Amino acid sequence: xxxxxxxxxxxxxxxxxxxxxxxxxxxxxxxxxxxxxxxxxxxxxxxxxxxxxxxxxxxxxxxxxxxxxxxxxxxxxxxxxxxxxxxxxxxxxxxxxxxxxxxxxxxxxxxxxxxxxxxxxxxxxxxxxxxxxxxxxxxxxxxxxxxxxxxxxxxxxxxxxxxxxxxxxxxxxxxxxxxxxxxxxxxxxxxxxxxxxxxxxxxxxxxxxxxxxxxxxxxxxxxxxxxxxxxxxxxxxxxxxxxxxxxxxxxxxxxxxxxxxxxxxxxxxxxxxxxxxxxxxxxxxxxxxxxxxxxxxxxxxxxxxxxxxxxxxxxxxxxxxxxxxxxxxxxxxxxxxxxxxxxxxxxxxxxxxxxxxxxxxxxxxxxxxxxxxxxxxxxxxxxxxxxxxxxxxxxxxxxxxxxxxxxxxxxxxxxxxxxxxxxxxxxxxxxxxxxxxxxxxxxxxxxxxxxxxxxxxxxxxxxxxxxxxxxxxxxxxxxxxxxxxxxxxxxxxxxxxxxxxxxxxxxxxxxxxxxxxxxxxxxxxxxxxxxxxxxxxxxxxxxxxxxxxxxxxx
Numbered sequence: 001x002x003x004x005x006x007x008x009x010x011x012x013x014x015x016x017x018x019x020x021x022x023x024x025x026x027x028x029x030x031x032x033x034x035x036x037x038x039x040x041x042x043x044x045x046x047x048x049x050x051x052x053x054x055x056x057x058x059x060x061x062x063x064x065x066x067x068x069x070x071x072x073x074x075x076x077x078x079x080x081x082x083x084x085x086x087x088x089x090x091x092x093x094x095x096x097x098x099x100x101x102x103x104x105x106x107x108x109x110x111x112x113x114x115x116x117x118x119x120x121x122x123x124x125x126x127x128x129x130x131x132x133x134x135x136x137x138x139x140x141x142x143x144x145x146x147x148x149x150x151x152x153x154x155x156x157x158x159x160x161x162x163x164x165x166x167x168x169x170x171x172x173x174x175x176x177x178x179x180x181x182x183x184x185x186x187x188x189x190x191x192x193x194x195x196x197x198x199x200x201x202x203x204x205x206x207x208x209x210x211x212x213x214x215x216x217x218x219x220x221x222x223x224x225x226x227x228x229x230x231x232x233x234x235x236x237x238x239x240x241x242x243x244x245x246x247x248x249x250x251x252x253x254x255x256x257x258x259x260x261x262x263x264x265x266x267x268x269x270x271x272x273x274x275x276x277x278x279x280x281x282x283x284x285x286x287x288x289x290x291x292x293x294x295x296x297x298x299x300x301x302x303x304x305x306x307x308x309x310x311x312x313x314x315x316x317x318x319x320x321x322x323x324x325x326x327x328x329x330x331x332x333x334x335x336x337x338x339x340x341x342x343x344x345x346x347x348x349x350x351x352x353x354x355x356x357x358x359x360x361x362x363x364x365x366x367x368x369x370x371x372x373x374x375x376x377x378x379x380x381x382x383x384x385x386x387x388x389x390x391x392x393x394x395x396x397x398x399x400x401x402x403x404x405x406x407x408x409x410x411x412x413x414x415x416x417x418x419x420x421x422x423x424x425x426x427x428x429x430x431x432x433x434x435x436x437x438x439x440x441x442x443x444x445x446x447x448x449x450x451x452x453x454x455x456x457x458x459x460x461x462x463x464x465x466x467x468x469x470x471x472x473x474x475x476x477x478x479x480x481x482x483x484x485x486x487x488x489x490x491x492x493x494x495x496x497x498x499x500x501x502x503x504x505x506x507x508x509x510x511x512x513x514x515x516x517x518x519x520x521x522x523x524x525x526x527x528x529x530x531x532x533x534x535x536x537x538x539x540x541x542x543x544x545x546x547x548x549x550x551x552x553x554x
Contacts, residue, residue: 052078059217061282062224065289070257070275071097072220075163082217088151089116089143091219092133093123096222097258100294101126110141110541132158134184147544150185150210152219153197156226157187163234165190175208185210196226227290231338234249235291238340239299239307240251247410247450249273249529250519253310256292260536264298265294267535267543272301274307275345275531279335281313285324287331291339306342308378309335313348319358321491329369343376343407353395360401361418367405368487378408380451390430392416403443404449410531414453415508423459423506425491427452432518436525448527454516456494456509463503474509485511492517512541 051074054060059082066072071094072080096103103122106129107113116124124141127133132155135141161167171189172178174255181188192396199206214222230332251273254260268274279289290308299307312334318324336344346366351359367377379402384392403409405413413432417424432450439448456474469477474494478485481498488495494511497504510518515532522530532538 011229026437030460039074044430048136050074050078051080054080054082057082059221061280061288062220063217065224065280065294066098066220068093068255069098070255070260070339071223080216083215083358085146085213086216086219087143088141088145088147089120089124089148090216091092091152091155091223092127092143092427093120094219094223096127096130098227099130099159100261100292101269104129108141109139110135111139112141112143113299116141116143131162142208145215146313147219148210149197149208149212149214150188152180152214152222152230153188154185154189155242156196156222157185157190160190160194161187165194168193172208174200174206177207177209178204179465181208181210194229196229197222224288226288228288231290232428235338236300238294238338238342239296239342240303246524249531251275251449251529252454252532254295254535254536256295257536260534261294261298262296263535263538267297267301267538270543271535272305273529273531274305274535275310276341277310277312277534278331279309279311281311281315281328283315283319283330285318285321287311287328287335291335297341301463306376308345308376309339309341310345310347310461316348316351316355319351319355319362325362326366329366332366333369333373336370337373341375343378344370345378345380345410346480347378347380349382351396353390353392356396356398359396360398363402365443365543376407377405378410378449379406380410380412383411383413383431383435383451384438385431386438387434399439400442403439403447407447408528409439409443409447410449410451411439412451412533414451414533415454417457417508419457419459419463419468422464422506423457423461423466423499425488425493425495426456427510427518427519428490429492429514429521430490432521433525436522436527440525440527445525446528450518450522450527452515452530452532453510453541454515454534454536456507458505458507461504461506469507469509471509471542472492472537472539474507475539478507479506483507487513512539512544515542 051063052293054063063072063080063082097174104125105122106125108116108121108125108128115120124133157167167186167189169186169189172181173194174192184485200209200212250271253275254264254270255277275294278291279287282288295307296353299305318328332344344366346363348359363377363379370377381397381399381402384394384397384399388394399409411437416427416431436448436450452469456471457468458474458477459466473483478496481497481500483496485494485496492514493508494514495506497507499505518529
């Protein structure tokens with residue numbers, strides 16, 4: 001069952017706000033770098049690594065945003081089922097994770113708590129402890145029941161009420177059926193007042209339809225908008241940016257999933273730059289995304305690790321519209337100043353070669369504005385070598401011109417072999433040498449940052465179909481199938497083979513030794529440093545492999 005934009009407007013918006021909700025009809029965000037969309041399951045998990053049924057769905061951008069943040073997880077069958085009603089359990093878990101509520105071990109107070117999977121009880125208990133969930137008068141939670149519009153609005157309203165906002169019953173009078181909004185849902189009037197949820201068309205007034213159900217696609221849209229509202233209205237004081245520094249950069253992109261945050265707490269001081277993946281440029285040149293309070297708090301306690309924000313792009317319309325570009329950059333400056341980000345990383349991929357000049361102009365203008373606000377600018381670009389200049393995938397990225405205006409140019413030196421092609425090394429070190437040689441010849445070498453993949457692929461040899469796994473997931477998959485990982489000296493990567501289900505598989509990934517060697521390569525070549533994609537599921541031996549050298553070079 002598929003959802004669509006007209007359904008969204010019928011469900012959550014009256015005719016008066018149809019224009020506003022048209023902005024929700026978006027294409028899926030661009031994938032920043034494989035394995036974008038959450039990469040592989042955590043160690044021990046099985047199944048697909050991306051949702052297989054959201055391509056072309058109007059809410060794909062919102063779904064992808066929450067997947068990248070670790071709010072959503074991909075089940076074994078790979079399906080999100082965007083048109084199905086969202087259950088009380090699923091939405092409660094999503095809200096708990098999105099609000100970064102630490103899971104708690106307090107027993108749930110519901111008679112049917114046993115129907116809630118053990119892996120999700122901590123998230124539900126956290127929402128209960130935060131006062132967002134109360135259950136039914138009969139003492140049940142009814143996890144599998146579809147959640148209603150009144151229940152969703154009440155959850156949001158309770159959160160806003162805890163921040164000092166006050167319910168106002170008069171807002172129920174906006175709806176023809178306002179009297180049917182139950183007393184327990186009065187916090188929903190805060191959400192109505194803040195225009196976070198609207199009514200459905202009725203005559204002569206809109207209806208709130210408190211008992212109407214919400215699809216999973218609609219629920220992700222509402223949740224992302226709620227998080228955007230919190231970022232805009234309840235942000236903490238701006239970070240104190242670290243003083244500009246010289247020296248070798250060893251950074252990581254960061255997704256803010258629970259696993260990434262755990263890694264940040266454990267290993268974050270092992271890097272000296274962090275890029276938070278928080279925003280996406282959508283249709284009309286608008287910015288979609290939100291800040292992470294816990295990530296900002298961590299950065300506030302570690303001012304020597306500058307926190308940047310990454311901007312991706314679902315839509316490239318801003319490249320052909322000066323008005324969109326100017327508005328976009330103005331909004332971005334506001335976000336940077338509000339949070340105190342040290343810089344902005346533009347990871348804008350899939351740009352047609354015909355837009356080469358337009359992209360260069362956009363980055364030049366962005367650098368001027370952001371530098372004027374005290375922020376730095378970096379771009380993530382496809383890897384170029386002297387031998388492959390002007391290829392279709394990199395024609396839009398003018399290395400010399402970009403190098404003149406940005407502070408860092410990060411070469412995405414990965415996916416030499418990728419999921420849709422033949423098996424082979426993901427980032428052979430000989431290729432990395434060639435990329436470094438070209439980039440450092442057309443700009444100051446100190447601006448060049450070598451992209452470092454913290455992931456790999458496992459291919460079915462017969463079909464050439466590959467599946468992405470984070471680095472620790474590669475090690476885990478090898479262990480599950482009794483495969484021995486060997487280090488291929490030529491590619492400087494780990495590799496293994498195994499047979500399962502009548503098929504043969506081969507895996508390639510940059511292992512701990514390969515990571516250390518690429519770090520040494522970057523240092524010895526005199527470039528600015530390395531940037532790993534991403535701080536999610538690296539194995540415990542990944543950091544110590546090069547920690548000693550890194551400590552000396554920084």
